[in-house]
Amino acid sequence: MWYCSKCSAAGRQPHRRVWVVWFFLALGCLTGVVLPSSAAAAEKLTVYSGRAERLIKPVLDAFTAKTGIPIDLLSSGTTELLNRLKAEGDRSPADLLITNDAGSLELARTAGLLRPIDVEDVNRVIPAPFRAPDNSWIGLSGRFWIIVCNTTMVQPGQVTSLFDLADPHWKGKIAIPSASSEYLQAGISVLRAGVGDERTKQFLIGLRDNAGTQVYQKSSQIVEAVAKGQVAMGIVNHYYVYRHLAAQPSAPLAIVMPDQQEGGVGAIMNVAGVAVLKHTPHFEQAIQLIKFLVGETGQKMFADLDKEYPLNPTVKADSALIDRQSFRPAAIPLTKLAELREPTLQLIEQVGLR
Amino acid sequence: MTVVRNHCASPFQIIALATALFLLAPLAYVTASALSAETAVWHRLWTTRIPELLTNTILLASSVAVLTLFLGVSTAWIVTRFDFLGRQMWEVALVLPLAMPTYVLAYVYNYLLGFGGPIEQLWQAIAGSDSHLVSPQSFWGATLVMTLDTFPFVYLLTRSALLNINVSFEEVARSCGVSNRQALFRVTIPLLRPSIAAGIALVLLYVVSDFGAVSLLRYQTLTYAVFQQMTGRADNTAASILSLLLVILALAFLLTERWFRHRSRFYQTAGRYRTPNRIPCAWPRTLVLTTYLAVIVGASFAVPASLLIQWSLSPEALATLDNRFWGFIWNSAFLSGLAATAGVVIGLPLAYLASRQPNWLSLGCLQAAYAGYVLPGPVAALAVLVLFLHTMPFLYGTIVVLVVAYVLHFLPVGLQSLEPSLQQITPNLEEAARTLGLSVRETWRRVTLPLIRNGFIAAWVLMFLQAIKELPATLLLRPVGFDTLAVRVWLEASEEYFRLAAPPALLIVVVGLPALTLLLSRNWRVG
Known part of the structure; x- marks a missing residue:
């Protein structure tokens, strides 16, 4: 709206009151800038979260309800938050970081952003493979890369491996996450470690051609597209499918746990996790939150609301989910995801995924 | 009078120069960082992304330009040259789409034209259940949404030009034996050319800098x-x-337009100015014109707005109207108010100096302020981010950074x-x-400021208004716990929660409506 006014000069009286209003408006605004930064409440926790807000906020609200500690939540992209934390350094208002990807937590650890937490209550309930070697970050819930199929378009047994999705037969029928999503990057890292760069590259080229413009920012959009029959299949984290089915039980969706055949890569696993930032003045409260998240109440919320696999072995996963014992995950340690990331990004760009 | 100037100038000049440097610094940082x-x-x-991105951007911009040219000029022509029932209402209604942010229109059309959406169901009832429409998440969808949202720019500028040109030019042409149609193409359209070009330039800049619509429509x-x-x-x-x-691309559009306007400049010659008589319409023609305008206004405003209202009234959307929601409203209003105030305060010395002392320095400073035209939201955010990280890292993550990005981006508008x-x-x-004895300060307070009020x-x-709609910079730079209405719309709409996104979207539209009257008053001209 780039227009200009031509106000008539004649007959205008100065309205002093208008200027007074302006002045106070400006003054009010200025004090507003100063206040939020100086009035950081002592007992408040600030959480940066790379998870979708609707998946994490209920759990944090439950913590606030239980302990009375209020939480300020900033939901954004995981990598974006990492960039932000690096930039903010020790001035960061954040006390904790929650991500949807273990690789990002490991990167934060190598960047020296995190403070190790050696708490017996936590170590006891979360198995060692789902924690950083020095306990700088703690896994909270497990998720698997699965193939979601529209049952009217894909026959059972027609697809068993991720590599099947690169078959030209499925041209225009595949939906994939955008190249900037951390879980895609982590998944490709695992494939590279499992089958080597060359085979991964061929797979990605096939996937790129099959997906065409069906590249989505959000997993929920992929599930939606598959449910509507816009595409036949998509790659998503398992819980988005179960969440969709919980809301719409009649949706024609099926899940394939990929690469379970003899010699296959295995299902690609990642964890959502939490870490305490190095410069937090609220270490005690932060530990309190972590204990809550790995404890039964927190884990049960991840299992029931989010349909993830709880990492605390005493808490059962939702009964609708494929039994955790019935499939084999890929044998790549989560901590390796960080070092695999940069070459993965280069491969992604080389192939030209969007 | 030299006394007045000298006294006013020096402090102003310093302020203006400092402001200009401050405004140019982010651009310089981005350039330096790219070149290094x-x-x-x-x-x-170059080998992977750039060819596709450039082609897509230019393709979208040019197709939207062609379509807005047609829609904008034809609608302006209808409301200025014909007289029919309801003409004045349509004159106002055609501006309404400007209150609708592109990402809101995009998400509404995502639903309407999307796979299995209402329009596709209608189409399948006619053409058989296996036929599908072209997905809105494509070049065509992006073109449609951007066209419907930006044609009012061309409409507004063409309309005011049509109201302001002297009808005697056409009459002379007619008396020289030229047919009506020839008079249109040989006299009227060339006279309108500068205004149309200015409108198209606005459309082009708008399209290349848009983030919300293309991201929701997944057009790269x-x-x-x-x-x-x-x-x-x-x-x-x-x-x-x-x-x-x-x-560079935005700069190219902007310079082309300036060059175009410079080349074809027309002046009102001496003589009496008369407005053209509107052609009265009988009911058949009225019906045709009304249908045409109704389709355009319906598609660009009425249908999306009524969908938003309907969604907002759904129980799940009403459930979101809690305290948190009022917080979003306050955040939006506060942030935009702050940015607008800062913009006016910063813009005033620049504009004052350029009009009172138009030498190369002050004009240069003013031009520097227009840099925001070529800094789309994410770029302004990136520039401000890099700048603050290098110079004032302690301000990063505060509201200050966001306000600076807004000012940078929207100062040209102001x-x-x-x-x-x-x-x-x-x-x-x-x-x-x-000469009547007022001091410099008194003169400012009692004469200049009231006049420019x-x-x-x-x-x-x-x-x-621009700031309250802004999306990408807000997403990237917002402080913790500081979501705005625009951010909420985007977060919900990008996960296809159409209903939950409706209340904040509707509110942005409603807030924008009263300001449109500003654009419609007859004294508005091309800047």
Whole structure:
């Protein structure tokens, strides 16, 4: 709206009151800038979260309800938050970081952003493979890369491996996450470690051609597209499918746990996790939150609301989910995801995924 | 009178110069960061992303330009040259789409035209259940949404030009034996050319800098890619390179328009000015015209707005109207108010100096302020981010950074109304006040400021409206716990929660409506 006014000069009286209003408006605004930064409440926790807000906020609200500690939540992209934390350094208002990807937590650890937490209550309930070697970050819930199929378009047994999705037969029928999503990057890292760069590259080229413009920012959009029959299949984290089915039980969706055949890569696993930032003045409260998240109440919320696999072995996963014992995950340690990331990004760009 | 100037100038000049440097610094930072990138990064981008992004961006911009040209000029022609029942209502209604942010229109059309959406169901009832419409998440969808949202720019400028040109030109042509149609193409359209070109330039700049619509419609343009690079990568080099390309592209559009306007400048010659008589219409023609206008206004405003109202009234949407929601409203209003105030305060010395002391320095400073035109949201965010990280890292993550990005991006909008309102006050008035014994400060307070008040308020309102709709910079720079209405719309709409996104979207539209009356008053002209 780039227009200009031509106000008539004649007959205008100065309205002093208008200027007074302006002045106070400006003054009010200025004090507003100063206040939020100086009035950081002592007992408040600030959480940066790379998870979708609707998946994490209920759990944090439950913590606030239980302990009375209020939480300020900033939901954004995981990598974006990492960039932000690096930039903010020790001035960061954040006390904790929650991500949807273990690789990002490991990167934060190598960047020296995190403070190790050696708490017996936590170590006891979360198995060692789902924690950083020095306990700088703690896994909270497990998720698997699965193939979601529209049952009217894909026959059972027609697809068993991720590599099947690169078959030209499925041209225009595949939906994939955008190249900037951390879980895609982590998944490709695992494939590279499992089958080597060359085979991964061929797979990605096939996937790129099959997906065409069906590249989505959000997993929920992929599930939606598959449910509507816009595409036949998509790659998503398992819980988005179960969440969709919980809301719409009649949706024609099926899940394939990929690469379970003899010699296959295995299902690609990642964890959502939490870490305490190095410069937090609220270490005690932060530990309190972590204990809550790995404890039964927190884990049960991840299992029931989010349909993830709880990492605390005493808490059962939702009964609708494929039994955790019935499939084999890929044998790549989560901590390796960080070092695999940069070459993965280069491969992604080389192939030209969007 | 030299006394007045000298006294006013020096402090102003320093302020203006400082402001200009401050405004140019982010642009310089992005350029430097892009140029200092390793050639490997450039090579990688050239061989993978850039050809596709450039083609997509230019393709979208040119197709939208052609369509808005047609829609804007035809609607302006109808409301200025014909007289029919309800004409005045349509005159206003055609501006309404400007209150609708593109991302809101995009998400409504995502639902309407989407796979299995209401329009496709209708189509399948006619053409058989296996037929599908072209997905809105494509070039066509992006073109449709951007056209419907931006044609009012062309409409407004063409309309005011049509109201202002002297009908005697046409009459002379007619009396020389030229047919009606020839008079249109040989006289009227050439006279309108500068206004149309200005309108198209606005459309082009708007399209290349749009982020919300193309991201919801998943159409890859340069602006979208800059955002993706910033959020998906640990370093900002690639984002800087893409930003630089975007700046060059926008600059090219802007300079072409200036050149175009410069070449074809028409003047009102002496003689009596008359407005053309409107052609009265009988009911068949009225019906045709009304249908045409109704389809355009319906598609660009009425249908989306009624969908938003319907969604907002659904139980799940009403459930979101809690305390948190009022917080979002306050955040939006506070942030936009702050940005608009800062913009006016910063813009005033620049505009004042340029109109009172138009030497190369002050004019240069003013031009620097227009840099915001070529800094789309994500680029402004990137520039401000890099700048603050290098110079004032302690401010990063505060509201200050966001406000600076807003000011940078929207200052041109404000200047467009500040500058002419200052130019229209003759310095004689100030001089007269001085000779009557007022001090410099008194003159300012009692003469200059009251006179520019209208331009001042208009500038504030326009910047406020732009800021409240702004999306990419807000997403990237918002402080913790500081979501705005626009951010909420985007978060919900990008996960296809159409109903939950409706209340904040509706509110943005409603807030924008009153300000449109500003655009419609007859005294508005091309800046």
